[in-house]
Amino acid sequence: MLHVRAVCPAEHTAEVVELLREHPGAAHLVLHRGAAVSPEGDLVEADVAREAADEIVDGLCGLGLDRTGGITLEALDTAVSDAADAAEEAAPGEAADAVVWQELLGRTGEESRVNATFLGFLAIACLLAAVGVLTDSPVTVVGAMVVGPEFGPLAAIAVGLVLHRGDLVRRAGLALLVGFPVAMAVTLAGVLAGSAAGIFDPGTIDGNHDVDFVYQVGPASFVVALLAGAAGMLAMTSAKSAALVGVFISVTTVPAAGYVVVAAVAGRWDRAGFSLLQLVVNLAGIVLAAAIVLIVRWRRQRSAPLLRPLSRG
The missing domain is CATH 1.20.1080 (Glycerol uptake facilitator protein)
Incomplete structure (x- = not known):
């Protein structure tokens, strides 16, 4: 899995949280209100299945976070969680076959x-x-x-x-x-x-x-x-x-x-x-x-x- 961190202006936080909450390939959603200092805003974190990461990152870019905030990806070696297992099962395809184009x-x-x-x-x-x-x-x-x-x-x-x-x-x-x-x-x-x-x-x-x-x-x-x-x-x-x-x-x-x-x-x-x-x-x-x-x-x-x-x- 991959760990996604999204720094977003407060006015877009609800949309970001909704996007991650509704995507079946995302788990462990965390919201830190006002945690971001530069650029100023909120910090949203989630663990996502690799095969869902490209779609999620593209959605976050569609909300303008690549310009007004920031998106970072970090590989996770191990995720011990039923929610993480469910996210990987729900995401289409296989992790080994997934291409995260922004990461590439x-x-x-x-x-x-x-x-x-x-x-x-x-x-x-x-x-x-x-x-x-x-x-x-x-x-x-x-x-x-x-x-x-x-x-x-x-x-x-x-x-x-x-x-x-x-x-x-x-x-x-x-x-x-x-x-x-x-x-x-x-x-x-x-x-x-x-x-x-x-x-x-x-x-x-x-x-x-x-x-x-x-x-x-x-x-x-x-x-x-x-x-x-x-x-x-x-x-x-x-x-x-x-x-x-x-x-x-x-x-x-x-x-x-x-x-x-x-x-x-x-x-x-x-x-x-x-x-x-x-x-x-x-x-x-x-x-x-x-x-x-x-x-x-x-x-x-x-x-x-x-x-x-x-x-x-």
């Missing part, structure tokens, strides 16, 4: 921002990939896949395209366009420093065949990217985040970026070019598959009113 917009929007943490993880992932390539270590390359944070912006691009949110697409695109060059520049400095210190020899990549899959791009690369993108978006929309780890170690994005740098330093421009193509193919496949999954899920809920845009803040 908020989550992908947060993960698509360019910040020091995103750049740091991406740079570390590329450095790990480079070390894996130089040492012919598939395990290290897989570790780089797990560390890489690039799926967040890719998912955000897919969400933005499907829900016509140009601001989300631009923000996520900027994260990728800035993040990968910065990470590759840091990796280039690391490879050059390691080579100068005698720690690594970039020329050894000619004999490192255990990591050849990083630059060997082909139809299978696109198929894997499609499957990974579909699985990743299913995981995000169904709140099954554990499946995302499998997505991260399925696609050759960060390893390809790391291989580009190592191959360039070694003067193997053919491999650098194929690695760059591998990167592009995987990025495009993930976004395409993720968008298709969203379109299919959106059409299943096409009877719901169109989502209102979230705040650009």
Whole structure:
């Protein structure tokens, strides 16, 4: 279940309470008169079945609470209550299949921002990939896949395209366009420093065949990217985040970026070019598959009113 908190002006409190009271997917309704300070108003709380959350949030937005107050959602790990059980049984569908579109917009929007943490993880992932390539270590390359944070912006691009949110697409695109060059520049400095210190020899990549899959791009690369993108978006929309780890170690994005740098330093421009193509193919496949999954899920809920845009803040 999800916990919904709605800050609302006093003149809309009765409508909010009525909406939650009458919805069969809501339980544990609580009203705090005058509890909200900024913005000023009342605080209404309720626990709702995940499969009913999208309809309830849309109804609250229809009352203008996204503009005059505020709506927050919080996942509940456990709800021990007959009322909660009844709400989940009364809500249509299955919780695992329910998409809370406002939650998805908020989550992908947060993960698509360019910040020091995103750049740091991406740079570390590329450095790990480079070390894996130089040492012919598939395990290290897989570790780089797990560390890489690039799926967040890719998912955000897919969400933005499907829900016509140009601001989300631009923000996520900027994260990728800035993040990968910065990470590759840091990796280039690391490879050059390691080579100068005698720690690594970039020329050894000619004999490192255990990591050849990083630059060997082909139809299978696109198929894997499609499957990974579909699985990743299913995981995000169904709140099954554990499946995302499998997505991260399925696609050759960060390893390809790391291989580009190592191959360039070694003067193997053919491999650098194929690695760059591998990167592009995987990025495009993930976004395409993720968008298709969203379109299919959106059409299943096409009877719901169109989502209102979230705040650009």
